[in-house]
Amino acid sequence: MDILGIETSCDETSAAVLRDGRELRSNIIASQIDLHTKTGGVVPEVASRQHVTQINAVIAEALEVAGIGFGDIGAVAVANRPGLLGALLVGVSAAKTLAYALNVPLLAVHHIEAHIYANWLVDPEITFPVVCLVASGGHSEIFLVRGHGDYQILGRTRDDAAGEAFDKSARLLGLPYPGGVEMDKLAREGAGNPKAVPLPRAQLGPDSLDFSFSGLKTAVSHAVRDPKWAEVTRPDWAASVQEAIVDALVAKTLKAAKAAGVDHVLLAGGVAANSRLQAVMREACARACLRLTVPPIRLCTDNAAMIACAGYYHWQAGLVDGLDLDTRASERLA
Numbered sequence: 001m002d003i004l005g006i007e008t009s010c011d012e013t014s015a016a017v018l019r020d021g022r023e024l025r026s027n028i029i030a031s032q033i034d035l036h037t038k039t040g041g042v043v044p045e046v047a048s049r050q051h052v053t054q055i056n057a058v059i060a061e062a063l064e065v066a067g068i069g070f071g072d073i074g075a076v077a078v079a080n081r082p083g084l085l086g087a088l089l090v091g092v093s094a095a096k097t098l099a100y101a102l103n104v105p106l107l108a109v110h111h112i113e114a115h116i117y118a119n120w121l122v123d124p125e126i127t128f129p130v131v132c133l134v135a136s137g138g139h140s141e142i143f144l145v146r147g148h149g150d151y152q153i154l155g156r157t158r159d160d161a162a163g164e165a166f167d168k169s170a171r172l173l174g175l176p177y178p179g180g181v182e183m184d185k186l187a188r189e190g191a192g193n194p195k196a197v198p199l200p201r202a203q204l205g206p207d208s209l210d211f212s213f214s215g216l217k218t219a220v221s222h223a224v225r226d227p228k229w230a231e232v233t234r235p236d237w238a239a240s241v242q243e244a245i246v247d248a249l250v251a252k253t254l255k256a257a258k259a260a261g262v263d264h265v266l267l268a269g270g271v272a273a274n275s276r277l278q279a280v281m282r283e284a285c286a287r288a289c290l291r292l293t294v295p296p297i298r299l300c301t302d303n304a305a306m307i308a309c310a311g312y313y314h315w316q317a318g319l320v321d322g323l324d325l326d327t328r329a330s331e332r333l334a
């Protein structure tokens with residue numbers, strides 16, 4: 001059973017072929033980063049147009065690399081929510097067209113659910129329940145995953161997402177878009193000192209599992225203009241901001257795992273690609289005797305393999321969608 005996955009929710013046009021829910025045959029990602037670097041962020045209309053230009057070629061390449069033809073596709077999975085409406089529409093239109101023409105099931109996938117499912121591409125034998133931290137450009141949430149498709153929200157951001165905190169702080173430091181990747185690289189390669197600039201970590205009460213990153217952004221915007229920190233190097237800035245974000249993500253995830261009584265933690269979303277987050281989380285989980293699964297970087301950031309994987313479990317559960325499928329800009333997973 002080959003599932004074609006399609007992802008166009010933001011700034012990557014991606015198509016993938018997943019065999020039997022386990023064997024990733026292809027995962028083609030056409031990034032629009034160069035296009036959006038010019039504007040310092042994603043312009044929705046520009047992103048949609050770029051998806052239109054890329055989608056057919058990306059799907060063709062996914063099939064070619066997988067060594068299959070259109071007639072071999074057993075089902076089409078597509079991200080239809082949440083995301084940029086115009087961007088989502090491109091993927092959904094392509095998916096509907098293929099599902100109709102090939103007479104195969106159409107599987108609509110929630111983008112955040114797909115991020116979580118990237119972990120099943122690494123380890124299809126994950127046993128429930130698990131706690132999953134999803135940290136991306138638009139989301140920072142901690143879920144208790146009790147079974148396939150069964151999510152309970154344990155914590156969420158009250159303002160900015162972790163990726164947003166990386167990207168906005170990076171902009172204040174004069175780093176190019178997307179800031180998270182740049183900050184990671186600068187802190188690592190420049191051996192930045194994470195204690196160079198003291199920055200706030202919002203606790204939000206002793207039992208809270210929520211995040212808040214807006215205070216950090218404000219603190220960075222004041223500190224960069226403060227003569228007191230004029231001598232701080234860019235790697236030291238990057239490491240200090242990164243550490244504040246990582247500290248919050250790790251502390252709350254560990255607290256959530258303890259509160260939920262699980263012994264296995266998953267990471268998901270673009271920010272999960274952060275090398276410092278992975279290192280600190282690995283250490284913290286080892287100390288707390290928790291198992292940790294982290295998808296490879298290419299499966300952390302937006303990709304269609306994770307869409308195909310979540311689609312596979314929908315298909316197994318008989319969750320098939322109709323050709324009247326619509327897109328939605330926002331919708332909570334739980």
Ligand code: KG4
Pocket residue numbers: 010135136137138139162163164166167178179180181184269270271272273274275300301302
């Ligand atoms: O999951 P994703 O690819 O797209 C969304 O669904 O939002 O996440 C993108 C976010 C961006 O904010 C980007 O800066 C951040 O993930 N990101 C990183 C790293 N790689 C991507 N943040 C920190 N360190 C990284 N290595």
Ligand code: ZN
Pocket residue numbers: 111115136137269270301302
């Ligand atoms: Zn994403």
